[in-house]
Amino acid sequence: MDDRKTLEALFAQHGCTDFRWIDPKQIVVAAWVRMKCRFGCQDYGKAAACPPHLPSPTECERFFSEYQEAALFRFSKAVEKPEDRHAWTRSVNARLLKLERAVFMAGNPKAFVLFIDPCNLCTECTDDPKDCPNPQNARPSLEGLSVDVFSTVRKAGYPIEVLTDYAQEMNRYGMVMVM
Numbered sequence: 001m002d003d004r005k006t007l008e009a010l011f012a013q014h015g016c017t018d019f020r021w022i023d024p025k026q027i028v029v030a031a032w033v034r035m036k037c038r039f040g041c042q043d044y045g046k047a048a049a050c051p052p053h054l055p056s057p058t059e060c061e062r063f064f065s066e067y068q069e070a071a072l073f074r075f076s077k078a079v080e081k082p083e084d085r086h087a088w089t090r091s092v093n094a095r096l097l098k099l100e101r102a103v104f105m106a107g108n109p110k111a112f113v114l115f116i117d118p119c120n121l122c123t124e125c126t127d128d129p130k131d132c133p134n135p136q137n138a139r140p141s142l143e144g145l146s147v148d149v150f151s152t153v154r155k156a157g158y159p160i161e162v163l164t165d166y167a168q169e170m171n172r173y174g175m176v177m178v179m
Ligand code: SF4
Pocket: 047, 048, 049, 119, 120, 121, 122, 123, 124, 125, 126, 131, 132, 133, 134, 135, 137, 138, 139
């Protein structure tokens, strides 16, 4: 399809070359994902674009149901120390944000990007969305919107595993909801 070719050229321009087109009906939204945010995440309540500041899993499901087309992006990297991952995910998220703008300008008013990690555009995130200095650019991650990333990416034929140490290569996933 010509529309897809146009978008694929934009993906390449933004360094997002490892992707699969998916039907958003393939996106698995699950209550357990939100439960893992609520219990077990040390940043719960401390990040403006994460739960509990995001819509409920039911509302997330409704959001995804309004789309017919999305692209799932894979980004892979191994880091020496856990904290090294943040600079990398910040740069990928910033790229995805620029891609969202380009997809929008290409005639897709519903364009919306989901980050590969919690929004970390700032080096320190604020606890409260009211204090976010950059609300026009803040975006949730897939997990933040209660997406079961394991099931969703496996359905698309992509690999993902629970990692047991940081020397292993991470597979991280972002998405652009297109139309
Ligand atoms: S833009 Fe900054 S303060 Fe706002 S959600 Fe993202 S990291 Fe947090």
